[in-house]
Amino acid sequence: MANLRFYTHSALTVGASVQLSESAAAHATRALRLNVGDDAILFNGDGFNYSCTLTEIKKSSVTAIVKSVTAVHNESPLNITLVQAISSGDRMDFTIQKAVELGVKNIQPISSKRSVVKLSGERAEKRTEHWQNIAFSACEQSGRAYVPRVLAPTSLEQWLSHHPAVNNTRILLNPIGAVRLTDIAKPTGEIQLLIGAEGGLSQEEIDLASAHHFQSIVLGPRILRTETAALTAIAAMQLAWGDF
Template sequence: MSNLRFFSTEDLVIGATVKLSENAATHATRALRLNAGDLIHLFNGDGFDYACELIVVKKSEVIAKINASQARDTESPLNITLLQGISSGDRMDYSIQKAVELGVKQIQPIATERSVVKLSAERAEKRLEHWQNIVISACEQCGRATIPQVLAPKTLANWLSSNSASSATRILLNPIGAKRLAELDKPSGEIQLLIGAEGGLSQAEINLALSQDFQSVILGPRILRTETAGPTAIATLQSLWGDF
């Protein structure tokens, strides 16, 4: 399978031609220096990869013809929703990127009491678009053909108010947690994994999560940074019960 994968917002049909997006065309021509006749794969989130041949390659326009499609078996058997405390700088981007590579199904940014970043409605909308683009780029790289959704940021209390009754396995990473992941029973449905931002969750947030059936879990004797904790926990879940 070619690693030259590009996301498309178009309906992809065998025999049709597709114009690549401006970003994809720029990457194909300037970074990869592709030419007419080169082979690529397109995906649009429907679970398939579409084998294509480039038929027009210009600086301002790249057009591909779709020759075949193939279902991609790259989705994890685990249904993981990552509740990630919003962190600053590149930390949040890293957390989202690695979570997608590791197989999460959905990402819910959480505005925690200790989040350094405070988002207005306008900034939240722009960050949401940015985070979703991070997801798409990660899917291009790792071979996923189904695209996880990044939901609009919420406080933990607001999220819990609309998700109070749940049969999901709820896991709270806590440096003074009572259990290790290997001690939990194998989940039969959704896994909701809650990670704090820089400085972790406040005691009030921890108490709120515990009151809503989150289990307090520790990842070894060392305290991990927020951008390390999520990928580490997801990789451990995949090793215990998933496809690692």
């Protein structure tokens, strides 16, 4: 049976009657063919699973009643923020989906000099909402009950100006002046991982990051695509310091 977990914005308590979101209702009825009386799990990002029974199914809505609540203990011990330069096509969607599955806590899209996609205004808001929905879906699939935040896109300069290098470990994939991940002491605070877009970060951006205490690391002798680089680095950190 498929993983019957659905994200909801609603507050959840035992005995509450909850209406699924339009997208969750469509997935439950059209894809999963659920019926009244079937069981499912709801979560809203508070760290708990809420076991439910479907009580009403209409053409465009599904209602469930919460029967019980269970704490979920599958969050990574690492507090990773992925600072990802915006990539084009499906690459950014893929990176966000898999980064959530791998346990990151936050995702900060960055508009870099070599990003093909340029976002601003309403277009940036819609894309951020789209990326956040991908995070919701990745949590549904992976069993996470806390939802990583996908923050609004900004420039590297602006992000650095609002995030001082205090009590965090900053990592950049860059072969010049690099060390291996195993040469870095196990972090005790937030890990900020900076990844470039398809063409990588510009030298100016690398110099700026280095000036703000980003340590360059290397992940082997091969050149990795942007989506491969992010996920490989996260997986390596989970293996070295986390719960892999």
